[in-house]
Amino acid sequence: MATAEHLKALLKSHTAGDDDLFRSVALQIAAHEATKGNGRLAEELRDLVAKARRGQQPTGSPRAVPIARPTGELAGLVLASYPAIRLSEMVIADGVRSRIEDVISQQHQRDLLRSHGLSPKRKLLLVGPAGCGKTMTASVLASECQLPLLFVQLHALITKYMGETAAKLHLIFDAMAETRGVYLFDEFDAIGATRAAGNDIGEIRRVLNSFLQFLERDDSESLIVAATNFVGMLDDALFRRFDDVITYEPPNRTLVKRLVRNRLSAFDLGDVKWVDIGLASRGLSHAEVVRACDDAARDAVMSRQGIVTHESLVTAIKSRGGMRPSRRRKKTKE
Ligand SMILES: Nc1ncnc2c1ncn2[C@@H]1O[C@H](COP(=O)(O)OP(=O)(O)OP(=O)(O)O)[C@@H](O)[C@H]1O
Numbered sequence: 308m309a310t311a312e313h314l315k316a317l318l319k320s321h322t323a324g325d326d327d328l329f330r331s332v333a334l335q336i337a338a339h340e341a342t343k344g345n346g347r348l349a350e351e352l353r354d355l356v357a358k359a360r361r362g363q364q365p366t367g368s369p370r371a372v373p374i375a376r377p378t379g380e381l382a383g384l385v386l387a388s389y390p391a392i393r394l395s396e397m398v399i400a401d402g403v404r405s406r407i408e409d410v411i412s413q414q415h416q417r418d419l420l421r422s423h424g425l426s427p428k429r430k431l432l433l434v435g436p437a438g439c440g441k442t443m444t445a446s447v448l449a450s451e452c453q454l455p456l457l458f459v460q461l462h463a464l465i466t467k468y469m470g471e472t473a474a475k476l477h478l479i480f481d482a483m484a485e486t487r488g489v490y491l492f493d494e495f496d497a498i499g500a501t502r503a504a505g506n507d508i509g510e511i512r513r514v515l516n517s518f519l520q521f522l523e524r525d526d527s528e529s530l531i532v533a534a535t536n537f538v539g540m541l542d543d544a545l546f547r548r549f550d551d552v553i554t555y556e557p558p559n560r561t562l563v564k565r566l567v568r569n570r571l572s573a574f575d576l577g578d579v580k581w582v583d584i585g586l587a588s589r590g591l592s593h594a595e596v597v598r599a600c601d602d603a604a605r606d607a608v609m610s611r612q613g614i615v616t617h618e619s620l621v622t623a624i625k626s627r628g629g630m631r632p633s634r635r636r637k638k639t640k641e
Protein backbone atom coordinates (compact mmCIF):
# COMPACT_ATOMS: atom_id res chain seq x y z
CA MET A 308 0.00 0.00 0.00
CA ALA A 309 1.00 3.60 -0.53
CA THR A 310 2.57 5.24 2.50
CA ALA A 311 0.87 7.99 4.50
CA GLU A 312 3.35 10.45 2.95
CA HIS A 313 2.24 9.41 -0.51
CA LEU A 314 -1.43 9.90 0.34
CA LYS A 315 -0.77 13.34 1.84
CA ALA A 316 1.24 14.33 -1.24
CA LEU A 317 -1.57 13.12 -3.52
CA LEU A 318 -4.18 15.17 -1.65
CA LYS A 319 -1.98 18.27 -1.52
CA SER A 320 -1.24 18.15 -5.24
CA HIS A 321 -4.94 17.64 -5.98
CA THR A 322 -6.05 20.62 -3.86
CA ALA A 323 -3.28 22.74 -5.38
CA GLY A 324 -4.46 21.71 -8.87
CA ASP A 325 -0.91 20.62 -9.65
CA ASP A 326 -1.50 17.83 -12.19
CA ASP A 327 2.17 17.23 -12.87
CA LEU A 328 2.87 16.67 -9.21
CA PHE A 329 -0.24 14.50 -8.83
CA ARG A 330 0.89 12.20 -11.65
CA SER A 331 4.41 12.17 -10.37
CA VAL A 332 3.31 11.06 -6.90
CA ALA A 333 1.12 8.38 -8.48
CA LEU A 334 4.18 7.13 -10.41
CA GLN A 335 6.16 7.05 -7.19
CA ILE A 336 3.45 4.92 -5.60
CA ALA A 337 3.69 2.62 -8.64
CA ALA A 338 7.48 2.40 -8.20
CA HIS A 339 7.01 1.73 -4.49
CA GLU A 340 4.55 -1.09 -5.23
CA ALA A 341 6.88 -2.55 -7.88
CA THR A 342 9.74 -2.76 -5.39
CA LYS A 343 7.40 -4.59 -2.99
CA GLY A 344 6.69 -7.17 -5.68
CA ASN A 345 3.20 -5.86 -6.57
CA GLY A 346 4.08 -5.65 -10.25
CA ARG A 347 0.52 -5.90 -11.54
CA LEU A 348 -0.75 -3.07 -9.35
CA ALA A 349 2.29 -0.99 -10.33
CA GLU A 350 1.53 -1.60 -14.00
CA GLU A 351 -2.14 -0.65 -13.57
CA LEU A 352 -1.21 2.56 -11.78
CA ARG A 353 1.26 3.51 -14.50
CA ASP A 354 -1.33 2.82 -17.18
CA LEU A 355 -3.88 4.98 -15.36
CA VAL A 356 -1.35 7.82 -15.14
CA ALA A 357 -0.54 7.42 -18.85
CA LYS A 358 -4.25 7.54 -19.72
CA ALA A 359 -4.78 10.60 -17.54
CA ARG A 360 -1.87 12.28 -19.28
CA ARG A 361 -3.21 11.45 -22.73
CA GLY A 362 -6.65 12.66 -21.71
CA GLN A 363 -5.22 16.09 -21.08
CA GLN A 364 -3.67 16.53 -24.50
CA PRO A 365 -5.56 18.79 -26.85
CA THR A 366 -7.22 16.72 -29.59
CA GLY A 367 -5.06 16.11 -32.61
CA SER A 368 -1.89 16.39 -30.57
CA PRO A 369 -0.95 12.97 -29.26
CA ARG A 370 2.02 14.06 -27.18
CA ALA A 371 2.86 17.46 -25.74
CA VAL A 372 6.55 17.71 -26.45
CA PRO A 373 8.44 20.82 -27.39
CA ILE A 374 9.36 20.89 -31.05
CA ALA A 375 13.04 20.18 -31.43
CA ARG A 376 14.18 20.47 -34.99
CA PRO A 377 17.93 20.85 -35.19
CA THR A 378 18.89 23.34 -37.85
CA GLY A 379 22.12 24.49 -39.48
CA GLU A 380 25.25 22.56 -38.58
CA LEU A 381 23.49 20.90 -35.67
CA ALA A 382 21.15 19.15 -38.11
CA GLY A 383 24.03 16.97 -39.32
CA LEU A 384 25.08 16.16 -35.78
CA VAL A 385 21.87 15.13 -34.06
CA LEU A 386 18.74 13.34 -35.22
CA ALA A 387 15.55 14.25 -33.38
CA SER A 388 12.68 11.88 -32.79
CA TYR A 389 9.73 11.51 -30.42
CA PRO A 390 9.59 7.91 -29.26
CA ALA A 391 6.34 6.59 -27.81
CA ILE A 392 7.67 3.49 -26.13
CA ARG A 393 6.78 2.75 -22.50
CA LEU A 394 8.99 1.40 -19.74
CA SER A 395 6.42 -1.38 -19.27
CA GLU A 396 7.40 -2.67 -22.72
CA MET A 397 10.91 -3.41 -21.54
CA VAL A 398 11.74 -6.79 -20.09
CA ILE A 399 14.53 -6.15 -17.63
CA ALA A 400 15.79 -7.22 -14.25
CA ASP A 401 14.04 -5.50 -11.32
CA GLY A 402 17.23 -3.72 -10.28
CA VAL A 403 17.63 -2.11 -13.70
CA ARG A 404 13.94 -1.21 -13.83
CA SER A 405 13.99 0.55 -10.51
CA ARG A 406 17.09 2.56 -11.51
CA ILE A 407 15.29 3.72 -14.66
CA GLU A 408 12.11 4.46 -12.67
CA ASP A 409 14.19 6.56 -10.31
CA VAL A 410 15.54 8.66 -13.14
CA ILE A 411 12.04 9.17 -14.54
CA SER A 412 10.45 10.12 -11.24
CA GLN A 413 13.32 12.48 -10.41
CA GLN A 414 12.75 14.17 -13.77
CA HIS A 415 9.07 14.53 -12.99
CA GLN A 416 9.92 16.05 -9.64
CA ARG A 417 12.90 18.10 -10.65
CA ASP A 418 11.40 21.34 -9.40
CA LEU A 419 10.94 19.82 -5.98
CA LEU A 420 14.53 18.56 -5.96
CA ARG A 421 15.82 21.93 -7.12
CA SER A 422 13.85 23.71 -4.42
CA HIS A 423 15.99 21.73 -1.97
CA GLY A 424 19.20 22.61 -3.79
CA LEU A 425 19.41 19.17 -5.42
CA SER A 426 19.48 18.24 -9.06
CA PRO A 427 17.87 15.17 -10.55
CA LYS A 428 20.06 12.40 -11.91
CA ARG A 429 20.50 13.12 -15.58
CA LYS A 430 23.96 12.01 -16.72
CA LEU A 431 23.73 8.28 -17.32
CA LEU A 432 26.11 5.67 -18.61
CA LEU A 433 24.45 2.49 -19.88
CA VAL A 434 26.77 -0.49 -20.15
CA GLY A 435 26.15 -4.02 -21.40
CA PRO A 436 26.30 -6.44 -24.29
CA ALA A 437 24.63 -5.78 -27.64
CA GLY A 438 20.87 -6.08 -27.89
CA CYS A 439 19.97 -5.86 -24.20
CA GLY A 440 18.06 -2.59 -24.31
CA LYS A 441 20.49 0.31 -23.92
CA THR A 442 19.26 2.29 -26.92
CA MET A 443 15.71 1.25 -26.08
CA THR A 444 16.19 2.75 -22.59
CA ALA A 445 17.07 6.13 -24.07
CA SER A 446 13.82 6.02 -26.09
CA VAL A 447 11.87 5.01 -22.98
CA LEU A 448 13.36 7.89 -20.98
CA ALA A 449 12.43 10.36 -23.72
CA SER A 450 8.91 8.98 -23.97
CA GLU A 451 8.21 8.72 -20.23
CA CYS A 452 9.61 12.21 -19.59
CA GLN A 453 7.81 13.57 -22.69
CA LEU A 454 11.01 14.86 -24.18
CA PRO A 455 12.51 14.63 -27.64
CA LEU A 456 15.25 12.06 -28.19
CA LEU A 457 18.31 13.65 -29.78
CA PHE A 458 20.54 11.00 -31.20
CA VAL A 459 24.11 12.30 -31.49
CA GLN A 460 25.74 11.10 -34.70
CA LEU A 461 29.17 10.13 -33.46
CA HIS A 462 30.59 9.50 -36.92
CA ALA A 463 29.78 13.11 -37.82
CA LEU A 464 31.18 14.37 -34.55
CA ILE A 465 34.61 12.81 -34.72
CA THR A 466 36.69 14.36 -37.44
CA LYS A 467 40.39 14.36 -38.17
CA TYR A 468 40.72 17.85 -36.79
CA MET A 469 40.48 18.19 -33.05
CA GLY A 470 39.46 21.84 -33.24
CA GLU A 471 36.50 20.86 -35.38
CA THR A 472 35.44 18.04 -33.09
CA ALA A 473 35.57 20.30 -30.05
CA ALA A 474 33.54 22.94 -31.89
CA LYS A 475 30.93 20.32 -32.76
CA LEU A 476 30.76 19.09 -29.18
CA HIS A 477 30.31 22.70 -28.18
CA LEU A 478 27.31 23.00 -30.50
CA ILE A 479 25.73 19.89 -29.02
CA PHE A 480 26.25 20.95 -25.43
CA ASP A 481 24.86 24.40 -26.26
CA ALA A 482 21.80 22.70 -27.74
CA MET A 483 21.33 20.75 -24.50
CA ALA A 484 21.04 23.98 -22.58
CA GLU A 485 18.62 25.44 -25.11
CA THR A 486 16.36 22.48 -25.85
CA ARG A 487 15.62 20.11 -23.01
CA GLY A 488 15.77 16.58 -24.30
CA VAL A 489 17.41 13.18 -23.97
CA TYR A 490 20.77 13.42 -25.74
CA LEU A 491 22.03 9.97 -26.65
CA PHE A 492 25.71 9.29 -27.35
CA ASP A 493 25.25 5.74 -28.62
CA GLU A 494 28.13 3.31 -29.19
CA PHE A 495 29.99 5.60 -26.91
CA ASP A 496 33.10 3.40 -26.92
CA ALA A 497 33.95 5.17 -30.15
CA ILE A 498 34.98 8.15 -28.07
CA GLY A 499 35.25 6.50 -24.68
CA ALA A 500 38.30 4.33 -25.49
CA THR A 501 40.66 4.04 -22.58
CA ARG A 502 43.59 6.35 -22.27
CA ALA A 503 45.91 3.40 -21.87
CA ALA A 504 44.86 1.58 -25.01
CA GLY A 505 48.03 2.10 -27.00
CA ASN A 506 49.88 4.52 -29.21
CA ASP A 507 47.43 5.52 -31.74
CA ILE A 508 45.01 7.08 -29.29
CA GLY A 509 46.12 10.68 -29.25
CA GLU A 510 43.13 11.84 -31.24
CA ILE A 511 40.55 9.76 -29.40
CA ARG A 512 41.95 10.82 -26.07
CA ARG A 513 41.67 14.46 -26.93
CA VAL A 514 38.08 13.96 -28.00
CA LEU A 515 37.35 12.08 -24.81
CA ASN A 516 38.98 14.74 -22.63
CA SER A 517 37.04 17.37 -24.40
CA PHE A 518 33.80 15.41 -23.91
CA LEU A 519 34.57 14.98 -20.21
CA GLN A 520 35.10 18.68 -19.76
CA PHE A 521 31.82 19.49 -21.45
CA LEU A 522 30.05 16.81 -19.44
CA GLU A 523 31.42 18.12 -16.17
CA ARG A 524 30.52 21.72 -16.91
CA ASP A 525 27.07 20.96 -18.20
CA ASP A 526 24.34 22.16 -15.89
CA SER A 527 21.47 22.07 -18.35
CA GLU A 528 18.10 20.44 -17.73
CA SER A 529 18.67 17.80 -20.40
CA LEU A 530 19.40 14.14 -19.86
CA ILE A 531 22.72 12.94 -21.23
CA VAL A 532 22.81 9.23 -21.95
CA ALA A 533 25.95 7.45 -23.13
CA ALA A 534 25.68 3.80 -24.12
CA THR A 535 28.40 1.28 -24.73
CA ASN A 536 28.79 -2.48 -24.96
CA PHE A 537 32.48 -2.44 -24.32
CA VAL A 538 32.99 -1.68 -20.66
CA GLY A 539 36.61 -2.83 -20.73
CA MET A 540 37.47 0.03 -23.01
CA LEU A 541 36.09 2.67 -20.72
CA ASP A 542 38.14 4.94 -18.62
CA ASP A 543 37.74 5.21 -14.84
CA ALA A 544 37.52 8.96 -15.09
CA LEU A 545 34.39 8.53 -17.15
CA PHE A 546 32.53 6.57 -14.53
CA ARG A 547 33.00 9.35 -12.00
CA ARG A 548 31.43 11.92 -14.29
CA PHE A 549 28.09 10.16 -14.54
CA ASP A 550 25.27 10.36 -11.99
CA ASP A 551 24.52 6.68 -12.50
CA VAL A 552 26.00 3.73 -14.36
CA ILE A 553 23.38 1.13 -15.27
CA THR A 554 24.56 -2.33 -16.26
CA TYR A 555 22.51 -4.52 -18.62
CA GLU A 556 22.73 -8.28 -18.95
CA PRO A 557 21.33 -10.89 -21.32
CA PRO A 558 17.94 -12.15 -20.13
CA ASN A 559 17.74 -15.08 -17.70
CA ARG A 560 15.12 -17.82 -18.14
CA THR A 561 12.38 -15.90 -16.40
CA LEU A 562 12.98 -12.83 -18.51
CA VAL A 563 13.15 -14.90 -21.71
CA LYS A 564 9.73 -16.33 -20.88
CA ARG A 565 8.33 -12.86 -20.29
CA LEU A 566 9.93 -11.56 -23.48
CA VAL A 567 8.46 -14.40 -25.55
CA ARG A 568 5.03 -13.98 -23.97
CA ASN A 569 5.07 -10.24 -24.68
CA ARG A 570 6.27 -10.59 -28.23
CA LEU A 571 3.96 -13.46 -29.11
CA SER A 572 0.95 -12.34 -27.10
CA ALA A 573 -1.27 -12.69 -30.18
CA PHE A 574 -0.52 -16.41 -30.46
CA ASP A 575 -1.50 -19.55 -28.64
CA LEU A 576 1.59 -20.67 -26.72
CA GLY A 577 0.02 -23.70 -25.08
CA ASP A 578 2.44 -26.07 -26.79
CA VAL A 579 5.58 -24.29 -25.55
CA LYS A 580 7.81 -26.06 -22.99
CA TRP A 581 9.43 -23.20 -21.14
CA VAL A 582 12.29 -25.14 -19.57
CA ASP A 583 13.58 -26.10 -23.03
CA ILE A 584 13.11 -22.56 -24.30
CA GLY A 585 15.16 -21.28 -21.35
CA LEU A 586 17.95 -23.74 -22.14
CA ALA A 587 17.95 -23.04 -25.88
CA SER A 588 18.15 -19.30 -25.37
CA ARG A 589 21.01 -19.28 -22.87
CA GLY A 590 23.38 -16.41 -23.59
CA LEU A 591 21.16 -14.87 -26.27
CA SER A 592 20.40 -11.18 -26.05
CA HIS A 593 16.91 -9.72 -25.80
CA ALA A 594 17.18 -8.60 -29.42
CA GLU A 595 18.02 -12.12 -30.57
CA VAL A 596 15.12 -13.63 -28.63
CA VAL A 597 12.78 -11.01 -30.08
CA ARG A 598 13.97 -11.81 -33.60
CA ALA A 599 13.53 -15.55 -32.99
CA CYS A 600 9.96 -14.83 -31.82
CA ASP A 601 9.31 -12.93 -35.03
CA ASP A 602 10.65 -15.88 -37.05
CA ALA A 603 8.34 -18.27 -35.18
CA ALA A 604 5.41 -15.85 -35.61
CA ARG A 605 5.99 -15.76 -39.35
CA ASP A 606 5.94 -19.57 -39.42
CA ALA A 607 2.71 -19.61 -37.45
CA VAL A 608 1.06 -17.14 -39.81
CA MET A 609 2.29 -18.91 -42.94
CA SER A 610 1.05 -22.26 -41.65
CA ARG A 611 -2.33 -20.61 -40.96
CA GLN A 612 -2.66 -22.45 -37.67
CA GLY A 613 -2.41 -19.44 -35.38
CA ILE A 614 -0.30 -21.34 -32.90
CA VAL A 615 3.40 -21.12 -32.32
CA THR A 616 4.56 -24.68 -31.90
CA HIS A 617 7.27 -25.57 -29.43
CA GLU A 618 9.29 -27.05 -32.26
CA SER A 619 9.23 -23.90 -34.40
CA LEU A 620 10.14 -21.65 -31.47
CA VAL A 621 13.08 -23.81 -30.37
CA THR A 622 14.31 -24.05 -33.95
CA ALA A 623 14.07 -20.28 -34.39
CA ILE A 624 15.93 -19.65 -31.12
CA LYS A 625 18.66 -22.14 -31.90
CA SER A 626 19.19 -20.78 -35.36
CA ARG A 627 19.43 -17.23 -33.97
CA GLY A 628 22.13 -18.48 -31.60
CA GLY A 629 23.91 -20.14 -34.52
CA MET A 630 23.87 -16.90 -36.52
CA ARG A 631 25.85 -14.94 -34.02
CA PRO A 632 29.48 -14.19 -34.69
CA SER A 633 31.82 -16.00 -32.27
CA ARG A 634 32.50 -12.82 -30.33
CA ARG A 635 29.76 -11.52 -28.00
CA ARG A 636 30.87 -7.97 -28.08
CA LYS A 637 31.03 -5.64 -30.95
CA LYS A 638 34.41 -4.54 -32.13
CA THR A 639 35.33 -1.14 -30.95
CA LYS A 640 36.38 1.52 -33.32
CA GLU A 641 39.96 2.46 -32.66
N1 LIG B 1 15.12 -5.26 -22.32
C1 LIG B 1 14.42 -5.41 -23.44
N2 LIG B 1 13.09 -5.62 -23.41
C2 LIG B 1 12.39 -5.79 -24.53
N3 LIG B 1 12.94 -5.75 -25.77
C3 LIG B 1 14.25 -5.54 -25.87
C4 LIG B 1 15.06 -5.35 -24.71
N4 LIG B 1 16.33 -5.15 -25.11
C5 LIG B 1 16.33 -5.20 -26.44
N5 LIG B 1 15.09 -5.43 -26.91
C6 LIG B 1 14.72 -5.56 -28.33
O1 LIG B 1 15.92 -5.56 -29.09
C7 LIG B 1 16.00 -4.38 -29.91
C8 LIG B 1 17.42 -3.85 -29.89
O2 LIG B 1 17.73 -3.40 -28.57
P1 LIG B 1 18.68 -2.14 -28.30
O3 LIG B 1 18.96 -1.45 -29.59
O4 LIG B 1 18.08 -1.32 -27.23
O5 LIG B 1 19.98 -2.87 -27.79
P2 LIG B 1 21.34 -2.20 -27.32
O6 LIG B 1 21.61 -2.68 -25.94
O7 LIG B 1 21.31 -0.74 -27.55
O8 LIG B 1 22.38 -2.91 -28.32
P3 LIG B 1 23.71 -2.34 -29.01
O9 LIG B 1 24.80 -2.49 -28.00
O10 LIG B 1 23.89 -3.26 -30.20
O11 LIG B 1 23.48 -0.93 -29.43
C9 LIG B 1 14.99 -3.43 -29.32
O12 LIG B 1 14.51 -2.54 -30.29
C10 LIG B 1 13.92 -4.37 -28.80
O13 LIG B 1 13.08 -4.82 -29.86
Ligand SMILES: [Mg+2]
Nearest residue numbers: 441442493534
Ligand atom coordinates in the same frame (compact mmCIF):
# COMPACT_ATOMS: atom_id res chain seq x y z
MG1 LIG C 1 22.32 0.47 -28.89
